[in-house]
Amino acid sequence: YFDNGNKIFADARAKHYAVGAYNINNLEWTRAILRAANETKTPVLVQVSMGAAKYMGGFKFVRDMVADQMDAMNITVPVILNLDHGDYDAAMKCIELGYSSVMYDGHKLPVKENYARTKEVVRAAHQRGISVEAEIGKVGENQDTNSGELASVEDARAFAGLGVDKLACGIGNIHGIYPAGWRGLDFNRLAAIADAVDIPLVLHGGSGIPKEQVQKAISMGIAKVNINTEFQLAFQDATRAYIEAARDLDKDHKGYDPRKLLLPGTEAITNKMKEMIEWLGTPAVA
Numbered sequence: 001y002f003d004n005g006n007k008i009f010a011d012a013r014a015k016h017y018a019v020g021a022y023n024i025n026n027l028e029w030t031r032a033i034l035r036a037a038n039e040t041k042t043p044v045l046v047q048v049s050m051g052a053a054k055y056m057g058g059f060k061f062v063r064d065m066v067a068d069q070m071d072a073m074n075i076t077v078p079v080i081l082n083l084d085h086g087d088y089d090a091a092m093k094c095i096e097l098g099y100s101s102v103m104y105d106g107h108k109l110p111v112k113e114n115y116a117r118t119k120e121v122v123r124a125a126h127q128r129g130i131s132v133e134a135e136i137g138k139v140g141e142n143q144d145t146n147s148g149e150l151a152s153v154e155d156a157r158a159f160a161g162l163g164v165d166k167l168a169c170g171i172g173n174i175h176g177i178y179p180a181g182w183r184g185l186d187f188n189r190l191a192a193i194a195d196a197v198d199i200p201l202v203l204h205g206g207s208g209i210p211k212e213q214v215q216k217a218i219s220m221g222i223a224k225v226n227i228n229t230e231f232q233l234a235f236q237d238a239t240r241a242y243i244e245a246a247r248d249l250d251k252d253h254k255g256y257d258p259r260k261l262l263l264p265g266t267e268a269i270t271n272k273m274k275e276m277i278e279w280l281g282t283p284a285v286a
């Protein structure tokens with residue numbers, strides 16, 4: 001049902017483009033993202049964090065919702081379903097449930113433990129043809145000026161040696177909103193890592209990085225760009241504008257109907273994603 005993305009991301013790294021990894025938060029997000037992918041005929045990675053899955057009622061619900069929407073919407077492009085920033089238990093659970101890709105994020109553990117756990121996840125996932133992403137270094141937290149922790153070339157080699165399919169590396173990137181004093185991506189470190197390993201590299205915290213930096217990173221080996229906050233902001237802005245405009249409309253307009261209320265935000269996500277697809281250079285499927 002879901003593509004594991006291995007061919008897609010290998011092609012992306014080889015040809016210097018990226019495929020977006022878009023986080024879902026609910027049904028509207030799911031439909032907005034699938035729609036943008038289908039309308040542009042581009043492959044898509046739909047991902048869910050542990051927190052978002054909990055919010056929606058669990059990993060199984062998320063799997064079924066995405067699969068059902070693919071059917072309902074006649075989605076014809078490859079869809080990769082990925083667990084985003086999973087701990088060990090979540091990764092094993094999603095492997096069991098048939099996600100086609102899991103990120104095991106052990107970056108908070110001492111690197112030896114991260115390595116050992118990643119190895120176990122790789123073994124379990126690969127038995128079922130499921131793809132694995134690992135994280136080394138540290139992606140900074142929301143508004144963090146110290147930009148996390150740079151991934152080392154040594155760790156990149158070691159984790160690639162485990163057979164992980166994709167590697168998320170801290171290269172000065174930050175989740176959420178970038179603070180005013182942000183120093184930008186560390187291209188020297190990215191170059192060194194890209195030189196050392198040939199697997200597709202992942203850029204987390206893709207929202208709010210200037211376009212030139214995103215595109216330069218892609219030209220150097222980033223093949224997957226994770227985007228979450230950008231869509232949340234687009235949804236918020238469009239929803240706020242709708243509510244403010246609807247305040248003056250009479251009750252016959254039924255602007256309070258959630259099917260109307262949530263529509264502008266949902267459309268804003270689709271539009272924002274189409275813009276991102278252009279940024280990333282994601283090509284249409286043949």
Ligand code: G3H
Nearest residue numbers: 176204205207226228229
């Ligand atoms: O794993 C998810 C991403 O790294 C999203 O980061 O919210 O800064 O776009 P973002």
Ligand code: ZN
Nearest residue numbers: 175204205226
């Ligand atoms: Zn992330």
